[in-house]
Amino acid sequence: MSHTIIVGIDGSDNAECALQWAITHAQKTSAEIRIVSAYTVPGVNMSQADIVYPADFDDAVKKTVEDIAEAAAATVTKAGVPVSTTIVPGDASGVMVEHSKNAALAVVGARGRGGFAGRLLGSVALAMPAHSQCPTVVVPSTWPTRVMPTTPLPIDDPVRTSDRPSAEADGRSRPDFSGEVVAAVDPFETDTPVLRAAAAQAAIYGVPLRLVGVTATHILSPEWMPSEEHLIRMYDEAAKAFTASADSLKGDFPDLEVRFSIFDAPATEVLVSATYTADLLVIGSRGRGGFVSTVLGSTSQGVLSHAVCPVRVVRVNRRQPGRRR
Template sequence: MTTTPSILVGVDGSLASLHALDWATALAKKCGASLTIACSYSLPTFAAASLDGGYAALDDSTIQEGARMVLSSAAERVTAHGVPVSAQIASGDPAGALVELSQGHNLVVVGTRGRSGFAERILGTVSSALPAHSACPVVVVPGRDLKEDEPLPAITPVNRIIVGVDGSDSAHGALHKAVHFAQLFDAELVAVTGVPVTSGSGILAWLPAAVDHEQVLKDIEGGLNTIIDAVEDENPGMTIRRIVLDGTGAELLTEFSQAADLLVVGSRGRGGFAGLLLGSTSQAVLHHSQCPVLIINKKADQAEPLDVSPAQNQQPE
């Protein structure tokens, strides 16, 4: 018996979360998946201590009702596209709630900007909790330029996928997930390796000046070809473009995001992609990418992948 794939979406009523919801809805429609939309809330820690009204008036039931309204509106948005949807309210920190709810789902989708919860908590200093600890892959959909007085942009079809590869186990898992998504969308797949050779910083900064940097790049290109050749052999009929450039992973992925429809990265890497989702490099990619970013951690690498039936083999609308 086949289990229906399920996508979890964090919503908070903001434009960014609605845009992420639209992206997830289009994907769910393509895959024949169902959506679970979740809204998390928490009371201010000093609410109960207020003696003169103020936050004391915002009791648990009042905030729950606000969360229910957010979920009801989001559910109507999904139902309009014919996608099965269920809703869930969770109390506590949004990132922690989504990590817990991620078990039993195939994918989690969130936006980059939110209302008092998702943006700063999921993409702030403590934000790596969701991408690093989720039980399934996480997609972060950018929403930085959305305006209240303008309609949300249409969802862009996924025609080109960029994956960051650096030879690490994490990047290897990301590469295999990128292959799956490329097959899912019938999209072009491009593997990118970033090595800061001439920048004077990074993993090659210690090399003597006499070292042939061009040869270093060629050697790394040879290593990338070995990895990609093996993956292509495992997936007959698939061709993966390979690109090796001088630069850091954050710089290159951010630049490539302008010409990509989906970036795929691992949560821990080496070289140009070292520390993704753990420090400033990851924050740069997540905050500045022009397209959705799919993050794979070790646990997510073992999650059941989304699949698509022949009857639904069409690009998201």
């Protein structure tokens, strides 16, 4: 397998944030970095406007992109990481997707230079998790500074957790996943691509892995509300499944500490709230519901739009679900 990390560079501050994250990851994994930059020359409908670009306009655009890529490569070299650059004409999203075919990981910023100011995700950050042939890490525009929303999402305590009660925990207003890699997994599946990818990431960084699951009884039909006995049984079954998930990792990751928290709340709100403290969130590219044509699940899109820590998106094939209890 390739040990190359591709990084989309466009000269924006967010691209610099993505590059710094990629450098740190490459140092820990002995990977090399490939800087990928794309450029397009604006087209003009001559029937609508009498505009003629200078003959060397294409060369000037390309030279600007080359300078940006070379500066990024110099930063990588200074960090002691092997680096190469690729500069090609074309749409940035398409170019990154194409290069993901021969990469172990893609890293992009959540926002680039283009697009409308009000759009939460840039076009590349939206396209890569959905179509990339390798996992994609989307880095927030201010990382490593974690800019909290004006009104953080209110999240209740988990209904089940592996954490032991403590006076410090009782005094917190929300779950704290500081110093952990958080994996968003189905609480009733014991082995998934997301689980394995998150475990590998946590092992590389030498931090605990936190499994976060959502039971979603809050969206059940009001005509049928589960009894307290039913809820308790469901929560207990989810906790047993997460314990089995942790046990399944011991063979490949014997030194990895695995913790879990199970919530009964909207999935997007739980996962966005997790990014308030987690070092990294790992999610799947697909959800359970929605149309087959929706390549990136609605939960994944919501999380990527509002996350304040890096998010790693793992491709999940709908036809190959994880092993269920």
